[in-house]
Amino acid sequence: MYTKFGLFIGGAWRQATDGETVPVMSPVSETPLGDVPQAGVADTEAALAAAEEGLARWRATPAFTRADALHAIADEMARRTPEAARMISSETGKPIAQASREWVLSTDQFRWYAEEARRIYGRIVESRVPGGRYEVSHEPIGIAAAFTAWNFPAALVARKVAPALAAGCSVIVRPSSQTPGVAMVMIDCCLAGNLPPGVVNLVVGPTATTYGPIMASKAVRKVSLTGSTRVGQQMVRDAADTMKKVSMELGGNAPLIVYGDADLTTALNATAATKYANAGQVCVTPDRFYVHESLHDAFVEGFVTRAKAIKLGDGLDEAVAMGPLINARRVTEIEGIVAEAVAAGAKVLAGGRRPSGFNSGHFYEPTVITDVTDDMRVMAEENFGPIAAITRFSSDDEAIARANSSDMGLSAYAFTSSPGRARRTVAELKAGMVGINSFALAASEVPFGGTNFSGMGREGGVEGIRDYLDVKLAQVVF
Missing domain, CATH: 3.40.309.10 (Aldehyde Dehydrogenase; Chain A, domain 2)
Known part of the structure; x- marks a missing residue:
């Protein structure tokens, strides 16, 4: 199932540097669906370097061009719906109708944020200084890291990748090792957008070799998690060391x-x-x-x-x-x-x-x-x-x-x-x-997220892109 995929770094599929692989198990048969590469520290560091290079080009790409790219990705995702639904069902065990619906909703995230890319508005504020004015603008925050759970392996990735790309950020996706193939199909669809190499990257592997280097990197400015409250609390602590912006959708009851x-x-x-x-x-x-x-x-x-x-x-x-x-x-x-x-x-x-x-x-x-x-x-x-x-x-x-x-x-x-x-x-x-x-x-058009121990930040809607943007103020006087 995974032969044409692997780790995605710098615009290409590749195997792990040390050749390590990990089996993905079927929850239905309890037998392996196949093996996927397991990233080592060197692979994650390569993804970080690629994301820095990709960011430099992507953040300078006009918003309308980014929008066209996201629409092209959505078109490719729509074409590959049967393949993706089968992958979702195989890895999670969920009924194929539910899997297909999840992929359709994920595709819709890319279409929504393609349009939001065109609507990253600034504003002009009158200055108290004669001949001056304030300019408020928005810039991509930088490299974004997306950590996702296994229960909605397509939707959770799409909610993070689509707004990051729309905002002009590069992104590193680290999906659950239990459902990596779904994220791989989505990243493969991103090739249809002709993104600069390094704009989208994917690593699969244990905490020590993937999460650790990503959280330690000063170049990563935003992390988004869908996971347990316990993991979210640890991520907030780890993000504080390099002052990363965090958003997370955690547990519910x-x-x-x-x-x-x-x-x-x-x-x-x-x-x-x-x-x-x-x-x-x-x-x-x-x-x-x-x-x-x-x-x-x-x-x-x-x-x-x-x-x-x-x-x-x-x-x-x-x-x-x-x-x-x-x-x-x-x-x-x-x-x-x-x-x-x-x-x-x-x-x-x-x-x-x-x-x-x-x-x-x-x-x-x-x-x-x-x-x-x-x-x-x-x-x-x-x-x-x-x-x-x-x-x-x-x-x-x-x-x-x-x-x-x-x-x-x-x-x-x-x-x-x-x-x-x-x-x-x-x-x-x-x-x-x-x-x-x-x-x-x-x-896709409304904000999704919780309060208290269920997390912070929002995914979806106009709110979803804001976590991937920095606000800049300029005072201009002539």
């Missing part, structure tokens, strides 16, 4: 409030499909379900029915609705979360185990748990798996207070038919993103 006036069928259909997408391995997916006591029993019954109807299997099978977890570690973690909840008095009404009939793969059944309390780990922490933990509430004040009890603040959701209740919920929920009767938050 999204609450869902189903008010008593909600349309039950709409809430059930939307929520079940969202909860079990990508086997629940989605940072913005709802984990904590607060359902009004008047709807609780009917909601639980409907949710259990929908969970039990989901077909598990290889995501490349178009009939499959949910694939495996990414690795055995995740399965063990999910088993522990469920076992702790049951020991504390919770009830498992669907799933709660590895499915029978599978000789391989990291599969776990879509799970519904009730009689949970807020102090159980299944409620207090992000489970990052196919677990819906459902509890009841009696008043709006109670629901909002319990939803806000987490240190995380990425996304939150509610279903209601009342505009007034919707506005109050949006105003009072502590989250960077709130969905009312909808889970559609990830679009």
Whole structure:
């Protein structure tokens, strides 16, 4: 699967200097999909040097030319959608329809930021000095480093690379070693943009040989991470040594409030499909379900029915609705979360185990748990798996207070038919993103990101390009 790819440095694919490779494992068969080069320190340093050379040319390239390049990349990505979707599904196990949608949304990031490249506006401010004026302009921040997770291996790369290129930055991508092929396909599509050598680079490898040199380099002025809160906290500390600008989308533990006036069928259909997408391995997916006591029993019954109807299997099978977890570690973690909840008095009404009939793969059944309390780990922490933990509430004040009890603040959701209740919920929920009767938050034209322990900065929208720009003020007097 990876024979034509490798590390991408200075405009060309190449193998690791020392010849080291690492296998990429299928979460479905638990066998290698193939081997990819594992970058050593020398390879990462070569990528840094190439990025410096590429930056010098790319930052001097007119914005309209950069825009044309991004449109050309998007065109190539659209042409290669079937190839990319298959790579996504093979590496993550997610259903092919979800994989294809992810690639389409990733393509849209390049189209959106192609247009944003043309709209990096400055402004003129009248000066107090006679004959003078202030000029406010924006410049590319420099080399940007993109560190991405495995659960959305295309979208997470696109959200970082597209705005960096639009702003005039060069970029080094370091994708997850569990899903490197998806990033490789995207970087290969970047060749269609005829970018100067070194503008886009990719390294795959362990922390010591990739992350370490990148974070130590003074030439890298911006780092963007999608990952865990623990990793994000360490990155902030490491970035301080060289005063890098940081943006990061970290963990979530999204609450869902189903008010008593909600349309039950709409809430059930939307929520079940969202909860079990990508086997629940989605940072913005709802984990904590607060359902009004008047709807609780009917909601639980409907949710259990929908969970039990989901077909598990290889995501490349178009009939499959949910694939495996990414690795055995995740399965063990999910088993522990469920076992702790049951020991504390919770009830498992669907799933709660590895499915029978599978000789391989990291599969776990879509799970519904009730009689949970807020102090159980299944409620207090992000489970990052196919677990819906459902509890009841009696008043709006109670629901909002319990939803806000987490240190995380990425996304939150509610279903209601009342505009007034919707506005109050949006105003009072502590989250960077709130969905009312909808889970559609990830679009190229709007900002994506969280608050508190869920991160800082935004990806998408007009806000997304700002983290890749420095502001310059000039006082001009004649």
